[in-house]
Amino acid sequence: MALNLPGRLKVQIDPLISDLKARNPAIKWINPRGAHITLDFLGLLNAKQARTVVEVAQSLQGNFGSFNFTTGKISGFPPDANPRVCFLECLQTNGNSASAFQERLRSRLLSAGLLDSVKKWTPHITLGRNKDGNRLRTGKLAAAYEGLEFEIGKFELMESRLSPKGAIYGVIQSFDL
Numbered sequence: 001m002a003l004n005l006p007g008r009l010k011v012q013i014d015p016l017i018s019d020l021k022a023r024n025p026a027i028k029w030i031n032p033r034g035a036h037i038t039l040d041f042l043g044l045l046n047a048k049q050a051r052t053v054v055e056v057a058q059s060l061q062g063n064f065g066s067f068n069f070t071t072g073k074i075s076g077f078p079p080d081a082n083p084r085v086c087f088l089e090c091l092q093t094n095g096n097s098a099s100a101f102q103e104r105l106r107s108r109l110l111s112a113g114l115l116d117s118v119k120k121w122t123p124h125i126t127l128g129r130n131k132d133g134n135r136l137r138t139g140k141l142a143a144a145y146e147g148l149e150f151e152i153g154k155f156e157l158m159e160s161r162l163s164p165k166g167a168i169y170g171v172i173q174s175f176d177l
Contacts, residue, residue, distance in 0.1 A: 001105060001157060002038050005150065010033055017127060027086065050172075052114060057105075060104060074087070074127070101155075154177060156172070
């Protein structure tokens with residue numbers, strides 16, 4: 001389940017990813033067209049599980065309203081110079097309803113047996129994956145991407161298909177927040 005980013009923001013972060021790729025060629029960077037904020041990663045689902053996810057999503061539909069975010073700093077998991085995941089922070093600017101929504105979604109997915117573990121959720125846009133422990137070099141351009149404002153009014157069941165060029169994301173079904 002994910003919060004898909006507005007197309008305008010995907011276009012805005014494209015030069016950032018290009019710059020990061022030039023500075024860090026060993027890191028696998030995303031295609032900005034697939035950029036999103038992951039709510040919970042569900043893995044491979046069978047047809048029955050997918051129907052259950054849709055039922056959970058429908059039970060939450062229309063109860064939250066839009067989330068407004070602004071981008072923060074480029075950071076990583078773990079938070080050191082050699083992170084495994086490089087990301088752009090997303091800070092909600094209209095309260096904390098995104099966290100409340102994610103907690104409620106996670107609780108219902110756990111109750112349905114669709115999640116194995118629970119990690120602290122931090123809204124972010126994954127920019128790249130660093131499998132070899134390379135040092136992350138962000139450069140001066142990174143600061144220009146702090147403070148980009150965007151609004152999200154839907155949450156989506158998304159699929160990812162792995163390809164030699166990275167993951168390709170598609171929307172299976174959208175739900176109003």
